[in-house]
Amino acid sequence: MIRAGLWVMRAGLWVVLALTLWSCDEMNHQPRYDSAEASTLFADGKSLQAPPDGTVARDAAALDAALTRRPPMTAALLARGRDRFQIYCVPCHDASGYGRGTVPARGFPQPPSFHSDRLRGAPSHYVVDVITNGYGVMFSYADRVAPADRWAIAGYIHALQLSQNADAAELSPEDLAALDASGTDTGTGTGTGIATDAGVPR
Numbered sequence: 510m511i512r513a514g515l516w517v518m519r520a521g522l523w524v525v526l527a528l529t530l531w532s533c534d535e536m537n538h539q540p541r542y543d544s545a546e547a548s549t550l551f552a553d554g555k556s557l558q559a560p561p562d563g564t565v566a567r568d569a570a571a572l573d574a575a576l577t578r579r580p581p582m583t584a585a586l587l588a589r590g591r592d593r594f595q596i597y598c599v600p601c602h603d604a605s606g607y608g609r610g611t612v613p614a615r616g617f618p619q620p621p622s623f624h625s626d627r628l629r630g631a632p633s634h635y636v637v638d639v640i641t642n643g644y645g646v647m648f649s650y651a652d653r654v655a656p657a658d659r660w661a662i663a664g665y666i667h668a669l670q671l672s673q674n675a676d677a678a679e680l681s682p683e684d685l686a687a688l689d690a691s692g693t694d695t696g697t698g699t700g701t702g703i704a705t706d707a708g709v710p711r
Contacts, residue, residue: 575656576641579633582664590665593658597650606669618646623666624673636663 542548542556551558566572580586595604603610606623613619621628637659643649654662677685 572656576637576659580657580660586661586664587668589658590661590663590668593654593662594665597654598662601647605673606666620647623670629670629674633660633663633667636666 544557546556547554548556550556594602599610601610601612601617601620602608602623608620608622610620623629637656639647640654640659640662641649641651641656650659677688680688
């Protein structure tokens with residue numbers, strides 16, 4: 510009798526445990542709406558509702574401030590800009606900024622060269638605006654590139670432009686010696702072709 514009672518108690522305990530586990534599984538099957546599923550809860554019949562008018566993201570003020578204040582030009586900013594440029598820009602614009610990246614090489618529209626007269630004269634905030642809002646067939650990168658990194662990319666693009674259109678007379682003797690060693694022709698005084706990442710710490 511004792512053994513039978515123990516068996517009944519154990520069996521009852523297993524039943525309780527099984528019911529407990531089953532009830533916990535209900536957490537994985539709670540009533541909910543799938544993305545964009547129809548709903549009778551709201552008057553417009555949509556489960557996905559737009560934020561109320563006047564809603565402001567918690568970090569909106571900080572993002573706006575970062576877009577309106579240009580950071581000082583430093584070697585660290587250029588290094589960050591080069592890093593972000595290689596990730597987001599090189600596939601279309603290529604490493605030197607001539608617009609000969611792998612994406613246009615496969616049939617997509619070729620972006621303009623950063624070394625055209627129009628873009629050489631473009632201020633940094635123009636580049637930041639294009640990254641933020643897109644331009645032509647280029648879509649916005651606002652959801653990929655942080656505001657501070659947009660300024661860094663703009664600064665690095667200016668460094669690329671200078672590297673391809675530098676006046677040899679403005680170079681230091683060390684840089685001129687490096688160019689001579691590489692066999693670069695500096696006789697014209699412009700378009701020295703100095704390495705695009707010269708002076709930027711790795």
